[in-house]
Amino acid sequence: MKFAMLGAGGIGCYYAARLIEAGHECILVARGNHLTALQQDGLHIDHADFHFDQPVTATDVGGLCRDHDSQSFHLLILGAKGGATQAMLAEMDDWLGTSSVPILSIQNGVTNEGLIEACVGRERTIGGLGIYISGHIVAPGKIKAQGAGQIDFGAWPTTALNPEMAQLCQQLSEVFTQAQIPNRLYDDVRYALWRKLVINNGVNPITALTDLKTGAVTQDPVLRKTVYTMMEETARAANAAGVPLKKADVDEMFDLICHFGDIKTSMQVDMEQGRHLEVHEICDPVIEYCRQTDEPAVTTELIARLLVNAATA
Structure with missing residues (x-):
């Protein structure tokens, strides 16, 4: 599958590396010195049970919208801080409007999914979070992570209110499991x-x-x-x-x-x-x-x- 990690910080990079290691394509969307290091030196993950050190494809939001067809992605994973959600979605609005690609939030808080729904519609919104995970950028391109790194997720706001998303969520659960990302599906992700x-x-x-x-x-x-x-x-x-x-x-x-x-x-x-x-x-x-x-x-x-x-x- 093809993913984009929007906001590839400590936790986002960890999950992206797991997906890449499992053979999937994942473009890392970052900024600043961290983005430069990812582009020039690759991504380095230090975790007790997982080490990753290899080149990655990385860009910023503008580059993602300019150089990549949104329809080519199976899923966008939003890992940015919650305070950046609205601005990032606004910057991507035209690009997102050219496809039906769904968005999964793995952010802190209970307000991000509402912002995603307002931008792309409920039928393209998956609620979620990263749990049992701590990850920080210790230097540009270098991540220190710990914990099991589970993703809990489900159709937003509930499977009953968004039944068309249930099949994709089940497929994603299998993909995450194969990538050694523990996960749990919820009928009511709230x-x-x-x-x-x-x-x-x-x-x-x-x-x-x-x-x-x-x-x-x-x-x-x-x-x-x-x-x-x-x-x-x-x-x-x-x-x-x-x-x-x-x-x-x-x-x-x-x-x-x-x-x-x-x-x-x-x-x-x-x-x-x-x-x-x-x-x-x-x-x-x-x-x-x-x-x-x-x-x-x-x-x-x-x-x-x-x-x-x-x-x-």
């Missing part, structure tokens, strides 16, 4: 997205604010309670959004992050490097949906405000 947001909202803002890795945060007696509280607020927001998350979901996600390993979150790395923080994509849905209930997300609101102030100080 459930998977909100479960992932439980982790993202629980630890990403606090690690960015404190500059502590996840292990240090979850072992600290005060911060540990704060993480759990923000996870509870996320589940409450999910319920307000019509996605039933229970205490068992919160407990499972809390146990997962406590035992995943001592890692830097993507938001922590963005804070260190002065990049855009995914506060709007991660914290704001929790805050907005909880405001519709009798219990505002007080802790998430506090941490988000402190984080934004710290980032702009």
Whole structure:
């Protein structure tokens, strides 16, 4: 199959390398020094169970639209930060309009799929996320990744509301499995997205604010309670959004992050490097949906405000 990885950062490059290693074609869409390194020196992946070091085809969004026929792709995978989704889709709008190629999001947050649907239609939208994976660009063209690297996905917003996408999702599941990418198909992918947001909202803002890795945060007696509280607020927001998350979901996600390993979150790395923080994509849905209930997300609101102030100080 032929793929394009839109936003080939740490995690996007890892998945792209897995697909390439399995014999598929995958064009990496990146920018800046990272793009230059990919074009000149190839892609280097360092993972406990997977090492990749070979030339790749890489371009920027403009080059993708100029030099490649959108109809030639079987799938576009959107791995960019959520804050870039709308602008990237707008830049690609004319190109996307020349085909019926579907788009799979593997991003953080619960708002990306709505933006994709608004651009290309529900029938071309696949919701999804990367889970059990941490990946960062340690130098242009060089990726350090850890974790099982699973992709959870499904027709957006549900198989029942987008049945024509079910067959492609099943085919993609088989392709991912053959490429040694663990995956899980959901009839209601919104459930998977909100479960992932439980982790993202629980630890990403606090690690960015404190500059502590996840292990240090979850072992600290005060911060540990704060993480759990923000996870509870996320589940409450999910319920307000019509996605039933229970205490068992919160407990499972809390146990997962406590035992995943001592890692830097993507938001922590963005804070260190002065990049855009995914506060709007991660914290704001929790805050907005909880405001519709009798219990505002007080802790998430506090941490988000402190984080934004710290980032702009």
